[in-house]
Amino acid sequence: MSFDAVGVVVMISGPGDTADEVAVVRRVIEKWNSEHSATTRVVFVPKHYSTNTVPIYSKGTDGQAIINEQITNDSDVVVCLFKHRLGTPTPRNEHSGTAEEADAREADGLVHVYFWVGTDYPAEMVDDHDRMQEWQRLKDFRSLFHNNDRGLYSTYESTERLREQVESALWNDARAFQSRRAAVPVDVVSSTTKPTVDVVVSGSVWRARELGGILDNAIEGDIESERQWAASWRDTPDAGLRAILAPTPTGSVRRVPKTQAEIDEWAGGVRSRINEFDKAVASSAATPIQVSLNCETILKDVEVEFIFAGVSGTDPTKSSWPDLWTPLHLPPSREDFLGYERIKPMDIDYRAIGPVTSHWEQDGDDVVLTLALHELRNRRLPATFDDPVILALPCTADAPSEISYTWRVSASNSNQEWAGKGTIPVLNEARSELVAWLRATGRD
Numbered sequence: 001m002s003f004d005a006v007g008v009v010v011m012i013s014g015p016g017d018t019a020d021e022v023a024v025v026r027r028v029i030e031k032w033n034s035e036h037s038a039t040t041r042v043v044f045v046p047k048h049y050s051t052n053t054v055p056i057y058s059k060g061t062d063g064q065a066i067i068n069e070q071i072t073n074d075s076d077v078v079v080c081l082f083k084h085r086l087g088t089p090t091p092r093n094e095h096s097g098t099a100e101e102a103d104a105r106e107a108d109g110l111v112h113v114y115f116w117v118g119t120d121y122p123a124e125m126v127d128d129h130d131r132m133q134e135w136q137r138l139k140d141f142r143s144l145f146h147n148n149d150r151g152l153y154s155t156y157e158s159t160e161r162l163r164e165q166v167e168s169a170l171w172n173d174a175r176a177f178q179s180r181r182a183a184v185p186v187d188v189v190s191s192t193t194k195p196t197v198d199v200v201v202s203g204s205v206w207r208a209r210e211l212g213g214i215l216d217n218a219i220e221g222d223i224e225s226e227r228q229w230a231a232s233w234r235d236t237p238d239a240g241l242r243a244i245l246a247p248t249p250t251g252s253v254r255r256v257p258k259t260q261a262e263i264d265e266w267a268g269g270v271r272s273r274i275n276e277f278d279k280a281v282a283s284s285a286a287t288p289i290q291v292s293l294n295c296e297t298i299l300k301d302v303e304v305e306f307i308f309a310g311v312s313g314t315d316p317t318k319s320s321w322p323d324l325w326t327p328l329h330l331p332p333s334r335e336d337f338l339g340y341e342r343i344k345p346m347d348i349d350y351r352a353i354g355p356v357t358s359h360w361e362q363d364g365d366d367v368v369l370t371l372a373l374h375e376l377r378n379r380r381l382p383a384t385f386d387d388p389v390i391l392a393l394p395c396t397a398d399a400p401s402e403i404s405y406t407w408r409v410s411a412s413n414s415n416q417e418w419a420g421k422g423t424i425p426v427l428n429e430a431r432s433e434l435v436a437w438l439r440a441t442g443r444d
Helices: 016-040 063-070 097-105 129-147 159-183 211-235 239-245 260-272 274-285 334-338 431-440
Strands: 006-013 042-047 077-082 110-116 154-156 197-202 290-295 299-308 312-314 356-363 366-376 383-385 390-392 402-410 417-425
Touching (some): 006 016, 006 097, 016 077, 016 159, 042 159, 077 097, 077 129, 097 110, 110 129, 154 159, 197 402, 197 417, 211 260, 211 274, 260 274, 274 312, 274 390, 290 299, 312 366, 356 383, 366 383
Parallel strands (some): 006 042, 006 077, 077 110, 110 154
Antiparallel strands (some): 197 290, 290 383, 299 366, 299 402, 312 390, 356 366
């Protein structure tokens, strides 16, 4: 899916002994772009002289000048890496080409400098006078930062530490370029007219009054099953001795019936966690609210904030009854027999990816939902957010027939804001939804 974004050119700079570090920085940028560019609308474009310069023969021109013309001068960010060497001085910089690239962009770009501080430098350096001199030049250059007139530098003792440092810098730079992007003039909506923005919230607030009864039936069902099993266990000749001594096919000892104290403890524990169970069922059986947006003009970088009062939020899941229910007796699973753990698929929250995103937070007794989209305009089919959040009220508490909410809309190309309010009905009963969910998981 395509999206509009700011392209940020990142020059990766360093002497010839930093090839491994250059590769690390490239991988960090690629990973960051893959995971965050769509939501931040910032794409980092890595460049390095070894892959992004064209060889040009020009008398009287040094190689660093060519690199500057082709990469340095157009870079928004420079990442400078130093390991054992400072590099080769240039006609314009007494230290090195890497130092020149940092100086060239510090005025109107972002420059990050990283010095290696590990102890595993090549042993042959000790016996190599030229290399030890180069090592000393690097230490002298680093000491210049201690004059407190060159900003800050960072150090790394491993590629993992370098990865963490660069990733943190990318987030800092992304925020900086987001701010610059917001400052760029766009088509401004006239302040003399206020176009209409349509905000429609559909759906309902989940409240399953029936859940307490379902929970009681499930508890009684498990207890009755245990009683029947215990009765058959006692009626079988020498059952107790075989249960204690005879190993199962998997080598474990057969279980004995639960005592009444164990049953009471289990039932009490299940009932005490009804609110937790209620929320998990809401995530699985309830339908998220839906939000539709439309506008009679073009709004850019739109943000819509909703505040739903006196309600809890939860994310939709695909959990089934067996995923949530803790039975009185939990039989060994297939994983126990075969000695492996089932690998669960990774959950990806697609609501935070792409040009239309949503995010919610619980703020005390209220749910704050934030929707963002790159552009809102008048369309026959409005912009729709299908599953931003599930709104729920506890099954154990009295509930109103509806809850109220407020909304506010802002856009980067308008100095106006739009605001409104509304209500959402609370489910009077959720029997049909619960039955459909239970049947889908094979439980009647």
